[in-house]
Amino acid sequence: MPFKLCFACAGDYPAMAEIYRPYVEDTTISFEYTAPSPEQFADRMRTLDGRFPVIVCRDGDDVCGYAYASPAFERQAYCWCADISVYVKQGTVRHGIGRRLVSCVCAILKDLGYRRVYSVITAENARSRVFHVSLGFEQVAEFPEQGYKFGRWLNVVWYEKELCGGEACTQPPRAFNKDEFDLSGY
Numbered sequence: 001m002p003f004k005l006c007f008a009c010a011g012d013y014p015a016m017a018e019i020y021r022p023y024v025e026d027t028t029i030s031f032e033y034t035a036p037s038p039e040q041f042a043d044r045m046r047t048l049d050g051r052f053p054v055i056v057c058r059d060g061d062d063v064c065g066y067a068y069a070s071p072a073f074e075r076q077a078y079c080w081c082a083d084i085s086v087y088v089k090q091g092t093v094r095h096g097i098g099r100r101l102v103s104c105v106c107a108i109l110k111d112l113g114y115r116r117v118y119s120v121i122t123a124e125n126a127r128s129r130v131f132h133v134s135l136g137f138e139q140v141a142e143f144p145e146q147g148y149k150f151g152r153w154l155n156v157v158w159y160e161k162e163l164c165g166g167e168a169c170t171q172p173p174r175a176f177n178k179d180e181f182d183l184s185g186y
Helices: 010-026 038-048 097-112 126-134
Strands: 003-007 054-059 062-071 081-088 116-122 138-149 152-162
Touching (some): 010 054, 010 062, 010 081, 054 097, 062 097, 126 138, 126 152
Antiparallel strands (some): 003 054, 054 062
């Protein structure tokens, strides 16, 4: 397969922002109303640098998808939990890119000592719901009418994946260092 996963760098952020833009402007997948500028998007990714994995999928020099983890909640007692996001360039879905990206991020989080990873999905996004279940996520909650976009109220569904049991997670997750991970197996 020509697709290759690697850790994102600053030069990838404009392409990542462009992948995200149609999800904001044309769908209810993102609850943002206005797509972030490339600079705003880069600022978001920089806040994750050195804390969580941000991974891109390349087809040659072209970034065709990305996934990243971020804090699921702010309070210290939640430090074993992470949130995951994945976006694939339109026109390249159904090539296994999203599956590879999410699997890689989850494997890194597990290795770091995270117990659970969450994905928050618009209830009407059936494709994403099926995708997450196929990767071992389970629906744990549905919240009615949480977001308003395109003139209608939308439900939100929370999915959760257990990465390691509570007995295995006795210390807070260790710091992320991309130099510790080889992505060639993904």
